Amino acid sequence: MPSWLVSSGSPQGWVMGALLWAFALGYWDVFHRRVPNLLVFGAAALSLVSLAVTGSSPLGAGGWSMLGASGLALLLTLPGYLTNKLGAGDVKLLLAVALFGGVTVTLITFVIGALVTVGVAGAFLMLGGRYGLQSATGKYLPFGAALALGFGVALVCKQAGGLPWLL
Template structure:
């Protein structure tokens, strides 16, 4: 296939990846490595077919690094699971660095609103305020106020950006 013939398959491929990840994360509370690693590996030859060997490898690597880099600090602070980071890296590998950053921002906004709703609904907002105060004072928070399948927020951010971008 030529580069123009591949372009229409990028969006649907990424949509299938993030929807599978979201469904698995909702059901099992994890995103499987076969999905994220498989997505990384499949994105490389697609990028190379579209942009040439050097350009495709560069676009793939920069997108992968952007997706990884934006979520990795949250993983290191124990605020996010490794599967979420790997999923965002896969999205970046498929869509490129600029789109990965836009999707991450959308996922942060959508995920943040969802998290606040869950905290208020569970009436754990006082613990959340204490945790934020502890983080600001000492760099360490208190007991978690809950967790959520963030693959859903990544999928929502991806869909929002794909459908918002002409």
């Protein structure tokens, strides 16, 4: 396992926990069609406590970055929520990501999540008729799971030094 993934220093020491958190959120959203408030509000509270104690988020984002990321998260998700395309859990999840990682992580999380969702929807539309796939519930795709995947990718790329043109 890479040393940056489990090192005890800040912010690298938080990476494994954040990845597990993202996995749990994605799993829950895929199989239960809900984003659990306990996990989302817990991460947001942890980020605010970290800001109060250390002056930065668990992943090293400063207070202004956290504030800007929160505004960005609302700007990106509230239109979808107000038009019933996104659920409230998706909005809260991206807000928690904003508080945890700052502006760059929030933007990358949203972009990757949106691309994953578009790709899955496109594959579903292209292959659905051919293989008899149908929506069992008639609901939308679980966007929270795509956001969780995007957050995981943003974390790994940021910590590994990848995607230099984005991070």
